[in-house]
Amino acid sequence: MRISKKNGKKFAQNLINAINNSKKNDLNRLITALGIRHVGSKAAKVLAKKYKTMDNLSAASFESLEQIEDIGPIVANSITEFFAQDQTADLLTKLKAAGVNMKYIGEKLADNRFEGKTFVLTGTLENYTRQEASDLIEKFGGKTSGTVSKKTDYVLAGNEAGSKLTKAENLGVKIITEAEFNEMCQ
DNA sequence: AGGCCTCGAGATCG
């Protein structure tokens, strides 16, 4: 499957973003920006960690991909088809020539205080962007998700929190304020 | 069946 007209606009925008952010780029961000079907930020992270470099990923076999946790046959197929395209190879060559980082940067603190904990963010935070809060949680070994379920450990609620807050209350999920979150990160 | 990621669309805000 080639890149359709429908996806062209998004593709171009993602490409621009990838280039602009290249200074602090980690591999997972670049993978996300490629706009591979069924591969968003979560899957990109898993792929970056597994293959370490874009070269390794582009050469990955269907069998190899399918064995990865959370990656099934549909997603694996989507990835191999993407890298089989001539224009993908051209694109990667150009990005490389432009100095875009193609390697995984494994950064993790020794502090795993949030190990095994799942957070859901809702509302607007005062001192963090969503991205920063999310990065912070991950550096402490925790995870962030988009939907509240009984598996959620904490819902970090900022101002103007939405329906996730109600759902958290119904499920009896622990709700924390930004101030409480700060204390947990001290 | 359950969980949640991905993606598109419509409100939000600087």
Next chain:
DNA sequence: CTCGAGGCCT
């Protein structure tokens, strides 16, 4: 940003 629909994985 938030939400809902759709789809993938276990």
